[in-house]
Amino acid sequence: MKKNARNSKDTVLVTGGAGYLGSHTSVALLEAGYNVVVADNLINGYEENVKKVEEITGASVTFYRADVTDEQALQKIFAEHSFDAVMHFAGLKSVKESFARALDYYHTNVSGTATLAKVCNAFGVKKFIFSSSATVYGENQVPFTEHMPLKPTINPYGETKSMCERVLQDFSLMNPEFSIAILRYFNPVGAHASGKIGENPRGIPDNIMPYITQVATGKLERLHIFGNDYETPDGTCIRDFVHVMDIAEGHVKTMEHLDGGAVVYNLGTGKGTSVKELIYTFQQENNVRVPHEFAARREGDIEICYADTGKVNREIGWRAARTVADMCRDAWQYELALMKEKATLLEASRGGGTFIDMEKKV
């Protein structure tokens, strides 16, 4: 039976809630007793994820198929609910694709954010949490701290994120009652421990973890590690991998601490893990092989990227709790669950499942 969220708690609009980070954050919100409304145009998300969120939490979610650049569609949604906060995940996120589709990226990410903020302003919604990215730091000295000058020019995607930050900061100057948190994620990976939701990209994955899991299942032949001659202990790039549920819980905690003005926080673990270490941990933790080989460096990749998490630790008490082994295990459990689900669907479409049921009935 579906339970309602605690009456005393607020309602949060989660844009992009049918996608990877938005669905996990919806779980964290519902588990903390908030009501969740999702708006997503499904360009890269799945309505099924919203149903899975309901299954995990036993709570119901209102879903709208809507585009965040469509002001009228947003106005209709805002008119039907009384939102206490908005978490804005909806956007286009592929660095590679952003070179070929720069205008789409500026339109969806920058215009979408400005349109949503405008509608929040019109309806008196005063809390806004924005999905930014460590990409905005570009080539900088590690660990990356929130007050560093940004250098997002390495790709159009990074530029859009930096522009969105600027749009929101300017908006908060205009309206000091409006509370904004800009959360710069490092490398979110992993999945909910239930195996029901996780990272499920369309086509060939851009991000490393779904690539690893698909190589491990044999769906992809091998993983290419771009560069083994970096100035790092094992020669491969270093990243700050952070569990998606830690990120999700970071959103709830941030929202509960919003108190006027604009704040910026890094969401990472503060520890660097090399690409090679990630693959070895994945193999060891899951007892599975991930065939891999080294390839030339990829243009635009920075050598080392990890967060200084001091500010978010001190100011809101958030700290990533899960390990790289947890990230590898949960991502693999999700991939296995996904494969099982696909096999069941295939069998059913061939008449397998139905045939057995009919036999039993006869």
Ligand SMILES: NC(=O)c1ccc[n+]([C@@H]2O[C@H](COP(=O)([O-])OP(=O)(O)OC[C@H]3O[C@@H](n4cnc5c(N)ncnc54)[C@H](O)[C@@H]3O)[C@@H](O)[C@H]2O)c1
């Ligand atoms: N996953 C990462 O590694 C990462 C890292 C840093 C920042 N981010 C940011 O976090 C946010 C969420 O990322 P994700 O990994 O969950 O991506 P995702 O693609 O899984 O989720 C984004 C969701 O937004 C929806 N969407 C896209 N354009 C839309 C539009 N115009 N209107 C309504 N819905 C729209 C998509 O259908 C999708 O469900 C993005 O803004 C991304 O830039 C992600």
